Amino acid sequence: MTSPTILRMNDLTAQLGLARSTIYKMVRSGDFPPPVKLTGRASGWHSHEIEAFVQGLKSHSPHTSTKP
Numbered sequence: 891m892t893s894p895t896i897l898r899m900n901d902l903t904a905q906l907g908l909a910r911s912t913i914y915k916m917v918r919s920g921d922f923p924p925p926v927k928l929t930g931r932a933s934g935w936h937s938h939e940i941e942a943f944v945q946g947l948k949s950h951s952p953h954t955s956t957k958p
Contacts, residue, residue: 923936923942
């Protein structure tokens with residue numbers, strides 16, 4: 891079992907290819923996991939929540955084939 895990892899905004903933008911404004915817009919709309927507060931001015935995201943988000947995108951992708 892791996893230890894929990896916190897991803898910061900720079901990690902997310904690099905990993906997902908999304909702009910920070912897009913990520914925050916998706917958080918506000920409820921389409922993206924909310925960040926956790928680390929300090930008064932710092933926040934991050936649990937890596938397992940981001941992995942689940944990405945897997946959810948892959949399962950809904952029209953390019954994902956479910957044919958036998």
